[in-house]
Amino acid sequence: MAQAQVLTKGPFPGLKPFVLLYGWLGCREAHLNKYANMWRVLGAEPHMIRVNTWDVIPPFHERAEQGLVQQAGLAGEAYAAHSAVQPGPGRPPVFVHTLSNAGYLAYGGMVGRLAWAAGFPVTHVTHPRDRFSQRQLQGLAAFQRIMSPTRGIIVDSAPSALTPDVWIRGVEAALRGNPLSSVSLAIFRAFYRRRMVEQLASGPYHDFLAEALGGWRTIPDRVGRMYAYSEEDDIIPAGDVETQILRDVAHSDILTRVVKFHGSGHVQHYRRFPDEYAAAVSDFALACLERGEPGPVVTPKTGNLPQAGGGRARRR
Numbered sequence: 001m002a003q004a005q006v007l008t009k010g011p012f013p014g015l016k017p018f019v020l021l022y023g024w025l026g027c028r029e030a031h032l033n034k035y036a037n038m039w040r041v042l043g044a045e046p047h048m049i050r051v052n053t054w055d056v057i058p059p060f061h062e063r064a065e066q067g068l069v070q071q072a073g074l075a076g077e078a079y080a081a082h083s084a085v086q087p088g089p090g091r092p093p094v095f096v097h098t099l100s101n102a103g104y105l106a107y108g109g110m111v112g113r114l115a116w117a118a119g120f121p122v123t124h125v126t127h128p129r130d131r132f133s134q135r136q137l138q139g140l141a142a143f144q145r146i147m148s149p150t151r152g153i154i155v156d157s158a159p160s161a162l163t164p165d166v167w168i169r170g171v172e173a174a175l176r177g178n179p180l181s182s183v184s185l186a187i188f189r190a191f192y193r194r195r196m197v198e199q200l201a202s203g204p205y206h207d208f209l210a211e212a213l214g215g216w217r218t219i220p221d222r223v224g225r226m227y228a229y230s231e232e233d234d235i236i237p238a239g240d241v242e243t244q245i246l247r248d249v250a251h252s253d254i255l256t257r258v259v260k261f262h263g264s265g266h267v268q269h270y271r272r273f274p275d276e277y278a279a280a281v282s283d284f285a286l287a288c289l290e291r292g293e294p295g296p297v298v299t300p301k302t303g304n305l306p307q308a309g310g311g312r313a314r315r316r
Contacts (some may be wrong), residue, residue: 011262015086015088015090015091015092015224016044016045016082016086016092017043017044017045017092017093017094017095017151017285017289018044018045018047018078018079018082018083018092018093018094018095018149019039019044019045019046019047019094019095019096019097020047020075020094020095020096020097020107020146021035021036021039021046021047021048021049021050022051022097022098022099022102022103022104022106022107023048023049023051023052023099024051024100024101024102024157024174024241025053025100025102025170025171025174026051026052026053026098026102026174027050027102027172027177027221028175028177029048029050029244029309032050032099033048033050034270034271035097035099035270036048038270038274038277038278038281039097041278042281042282042285043279044095045082045092046097046131047075047078047079047277049075049103049106051072051102051103051106052067053171053174064109064208065208065267066111066136067135068106068110068113068210069113069132069139069140070108070136070139071106071110072110072113072114072139072140072142072143073136073138073139073142073143074120074137074139075110075138075142075143075146076140076141076143076144076145076146077139077142078144078265078297079092079094079142079145079146079182079260080142080145090272091145091148091149092149093149093150093151093288093289094146094150094151095150095151095152095153095154095285095288096150096152096153096154096155097153097184097281098153098154098155098156099156099158099267100156100157100158100170100235100236100267101158101159101160101162101167101170102170102174103156103158104155104158104159104212104214104216105208105209105212106212107214107215107216108206108211108212108213108214108215108216109211109212110143110149110213110215111215111216111218111219112211112212112213112214112218113132113140113213113215114140114143114147114215115218116131116211117132117137117140117141117213118144120218122210122211122215122217122218123150123207123211123214125207125211127212131287134162136272140185150175150219151223151224151285151288151290151291152179152223152225152226152284152285153219153223153224153225153226153254154226154228154281154284154288155225155226155227156228156229156267156269156270157229157230157233157235157236157266157267157269158229158236158241159227159236159240159241159244160235160236160237160240160241161237161240161243162200162209163167163208164196164197164200166235166236166237166240167196167200168193168196168197169234169235170232171188171196171277172185172188172234172245173235173266174290175188189201201227204216209297221251221253221254222253222254222291223254223288224254224255224256224257224284224287224288224291225248225255225256225257226229226256226257226258226259226280226281226284227241227244227245227257227258228259228261228269228277228280229241229242229259229260229261229269230260230262230263230264230265231262232260232262232263232264232265233265233266234265234266235266236266237298238260245258255287255288255289255291257279257280257283257284259277261273261276277280
């Protein structure tokens with residue numbers, strides 16, 4: 001496989017790409033920073049977003065609503081700061097890089113909340129008109145500026161069918177990485193596991209997942225997708241990832257890259273195969289840049305959001 005190319009050698013010299021990098025559930029900063037460093041070497045500016053394990057466990061998961069909106073606002077501010085120091089006109093291109101279901105759903109959840117605030121709800125779930133504060137709406141308006149320049153999305157070790165079994169496996173895997181893993185697992189299994197399963201069927205989890213998946217459905221076909229996965233993943237079944245790939249391939253306008261690794265487990269592909277992974281990401285990003293801008297995802301024509309300024313390819 002070819003060596004990783006520098007992103008800034010694409011058709012937009014001087015406009016350094018900005019990357020939204022979403023970690024897996026319970027991902028430590030040191031782990032996520034390895035992916036951030038990969039993007040820096042490729043010539044892009046990463047912004048890291050972490051998902052806290054306990055934010056998705058009853059009764060703490062209500063914090064996730066506020067956390068996602070806050071993180072979206074911070075991402076919007078980071079993109080504005082990045083854009084301000086670019087030497088050329090226009091807005092820098094954006095890439096999204098999600099790790100595991102948690103990263104996948106965190107990004108979808110942000111987009112789903114943005115859509116609701118802009119007056120285009122993606123689910124039939126009813127929310128109060130004062131769902132978000134004015135400050136939160138301003139944060140979502142800042143996040144909205146990221147959407148139009150988004151060129152491509154890298155999905156690593158996701159998505160899967162969101163069954164209770166998959167969800168529980170993911171949470172328990174994250175808890176095992178906790179310094180107090182035995183205590184955390186014992187507490188989770190004794191008090192929260194059953195409640196989580198119930199709420200996945202009908203409750204706050206169900207509503208959260210519906211809005212997150214609805215957010216993904218608003219992404220234009222012109223935004224490319226790259227999937228990195230393996231048969232050895234013991235949390236996300238390879239067949240679930242391939243089902244989503246087939247959905248994308250059914251839309252001829254979606255540039256789709258498929259990178260199936262052999263011998264690496266869940267979110268372990270970059271650790272096991274760093275050169276191959278970086279080269280695949282760079283090649284995909286350059287292909288997306290060559291296609292030009294995809295157009296807006298959601299625009300604040302109605303609703304509560306403040307007015308914001310300013311051929312397929314497959315790899316095996």
